Amino acid sequence: MKHVKTLNTKTYASRAIGSGCGECQASCQSACKTSCTVGNQRCERRVDENTTKKNQNTGK
Amino acid sequence: MVHTFRRLGSNIAVDTESGAVHVLSPVAYKMLSYIKPPLTQDMPVSLRYSLAKYDSSGVEEAYEELYSLYERGELFSDAIPLGDISKALSTRIKSMCLHVSHDCNMRCRYCFADCGGYVRERTLMSQKTGKRALDFLIEKSGGVRNLEVDFFGGEPLLNFDVVREITRYGRELEAKHGKNIRFTLTTNGSLLDDESIDFINAEMSNVVLSIDGRQQVNDYMRPFEDGSGSYETIIPKYKKLVERRGDGEYYVRGTFTRRNLDFATDVLHLVDLGFSAVSVEPVVLPQESEYSIRKEDLPVIIAEYEKLALEYIARAKAGRPFTFFHFIIDLDGGPCAIKRAKGCGSGCEYVAVTPDGSIYPCHQFAGEEKFKIGNIFDGVIDENIRNTFAHCNLIENPTCADCWAKYYCGGGCAANNFHMEGDIMKPYSIACELERARVEFALAIKAALAK
Numbered sequence: 001m002k003h004v005k006t007l008n009t010k011t012y013a014s015r016a017i018g019s020g021c022g023e024c025q026a027s028c029q030s031a032c033k034t035s036c037t038v039g040n041q042r043c044e045r046r047v048d049e050n051t052t053k054k055n056q057n058t059g060k
Numbered sequence: 061m062v063h064t065f066r067r068l069g070s071n072i073a074v075d076t077e078s079g080a081v082h083v084l085s086p087v088a089y090k091m092l093s094y095i096k097p098p099l100t101q102d103m104p105v106s107l108r109y110s111l112a113k114y115d116s117s118g119v120e121e122a123y124e125e126l127y128s129l130y131e132r133g134e135l136f137s138d139a140i141p142l143g144d145i146s147k148a149l150s151t152r153i154k155s156m157c158l159h160v161s162h163d164c165n166m167r168c169r170y171c172f173a174d175c176g177g178y179v180r181e182r183t184l185m186s187q188k189t190g191k192r193a194l195d196f197l198i199e200k201s202g203g204v205r206n207l208e209v210d211f212f213g214g215e216p217l218l219n220f221d222v223v224r225e226i227t228r229y230g231r232e233l234e235a236k237h238g239k240n241i242r243f244t245l246t247t248n249g250s251l252l253d254d255e256s257i258d259f260i261n262a263e264m265s266n267v268v269l270s271i272d273g274r275q276q277v278n279d280y281m282r283p284f285e286d287g288s289g290s291y292e293t294i295i296p297k298y299k300k301l302v303e304r305r306g307d308g309e310y311y312v313r314g315t316f317t318r319r320n321l322d323f324a325t326d327v328l329h330l331v332d333l334g335f336s337a338v339s340v341e342p343v344v345l346p347q348e349s350e351y352s353i354r355k356e357d358l359p360v361i362i363a364e365y366e367k368l369a370l371e372y373i374a375r376a377k378a379g380r381p382f383t384f385f386h387f388i389i390d391l392d393g394g395p396c397a398i399k400r401a402k403g404c405g406s407g408c409e410y411v412a413v414t415p416d417g418s419i420y421p422c423h424q425f426a427g428e429e430k431f432k433i434g435n436i437f438d439g440v441i442d443e444n445i446r447n448t449f450a451h452c453n454l455i456e457n458p459t460c461a462d463c464w465a466k467y468y469c470g471g472g473c474a475a476n477n478f479h480m481e482g483d484i485m486k487p488y489s490i491a492c493e494l495e496r497a498r499v500e501f502a503l504a505i506k507a508a509l510a511k
């Protein structure tokens with residue numbers, strides 16, 4: 001694409017699959033003990049690369 | 061929801077729900093301010109007029125590309141269906157902050173723990189209480205295997221023997237109950253010696269080493285009881301610990317205040333000392349404090365993040381990368397949406413236990429009677445308080461629900477909200493503005509490094 005470069009290689013699928021199993025680290029337990037931030041955390045389970053549930057657009 | 065911004069020379073669009081991050085040409089970037097979902101396959105004629113200053117074939121091309129993103133669910137995508145997060149939150153406890161010492165040998169000027177005293181008298185946790193706290197954690201953890209225990213204070217190394225004994229006991233419990241306990245420790249560094257360094261490196265999955273940066277900055281804010289600076293004492297100890305730690309995780313962590321709004325210099329000072337994993341965060345104090353961050357400081361702080369981001373990129377490109385906690389974002393393999401929606405889990409999955417065995421929603425609520433959840437000895441828990449905290453999540457907090465950065469932020473800090481805005485559900489606006497700016501820089505760094 002000429003006008004768009006997407007930085008992720010997978011998006012919605014990887015995010016939606018996790019079930020909230022609770023095996024990952026609590027976000028305030030690591031380097032920041034005075035705030036929250038989850039974007040830099042890791043999932044404990046390897047997301048199954050083959051599962052690519054597609055997001056639907058209904059126009060929100 | 062789509063958020064667009066320009067940072068570090070890139071035009072960026074974040075599609076909040078899908079998590080897609082797009083770097084855009086100038087025309088595509090401009091176009092996004094004119095279009096709203098649902099998009100039609102044919103380009104609306106009005107765009108030609110609105111974007112008349114751009115080449116018309118470019119406008120058509122840009123629209124086609126944006127439309128294909130839309131079709132793939134990477135632009136204006138629907139909300140992730142998450143159900144009732146509060147239910148998922150209130151069932152188990154899996155992380156614990158153990159206040160092994162409500163005492164400290166330093167007198168940091170910004171300390172929320174009131175110099176280790178936690179408003180009351182200085183006390184150390186007994187072995188018995190610590191062990192009971194771990195039993196309690198195991199009892200409440202349900203089916204979760206990975207548990208976390210952070211040794212916190214005051215200064216935890218003032219109670220090193222108990223730390224060691226609790227850790228040993230934890231290993232016993234792991235084997236007995238099929239759990240994996242990740243121990244971590246946060247220290248001011250002053251009491252580190254060969255024995256504690258080797259223990260920490262063997263047993264702690266992460267260690268947080270407190271220091272604020274340049275000597276004059278650190279020594280003013282982090283003096284010992286007698287008023288002398290701590291920098292010269294702790295630096296060699298930290299160096300030794302990190303050297304012996306190998307690949308093990310650690311962070312040197314500092315706080316910046318109104319006195320050092322040029323904190324990028326402090327971050328880089330720590331990096332130049334050889335520490336490659338650094339976290340430096342804004343202080344949270346009431347507005348009237350001479351050290352507090354105020355609204356009028358925000359432009360200066362944001363410019364400082366920019367300066368740091370540029371240096372971050374330059375060093376990464378030169379093969380000398382470092383880690384700044386708030387610039388790390390994993391765009392592909394980060395946590396699942398449910399985890400993102402429930403954020404820190406304070407008061408629910410995460411609790412703090414004080415030396416007398418009282419349970420609080422997190423370390424920053426320790427000592428606040430109205431938030432006391434119970435105690436570990438009888439194990440009875442005030443479900444009302446837990447419930448209130450369970451509703452602190454991205455879905456139920458209206459301010460967060462509408463925030464483009466929510467899945468990076470996780471909903472902010474209930475303790476800061478309470479202390480600064482008087483309500484655990486009311487996001488502390490200064491923290492929000494800084495969080496959003498940091499996320500923008502983190503994404504712009506990715507864009508710059510992908511060029």
Ligand code: SF4
Pocket residue numbers: 459460461463464465466467469470471472473487488491492493495496
């Ligand atoms: S930045 Fe503020 S409003 Fe946005 S999710 Fe975080 S706490 Fe909520």
Ligand code: SF4
Pocket residue numbers: 028033034035036404405406410421422423424472473474475476
């Ligand atoms: S409420 Fe704030 S300090 Fe407490 S665990 Fe959550 S993010 Fe951390």
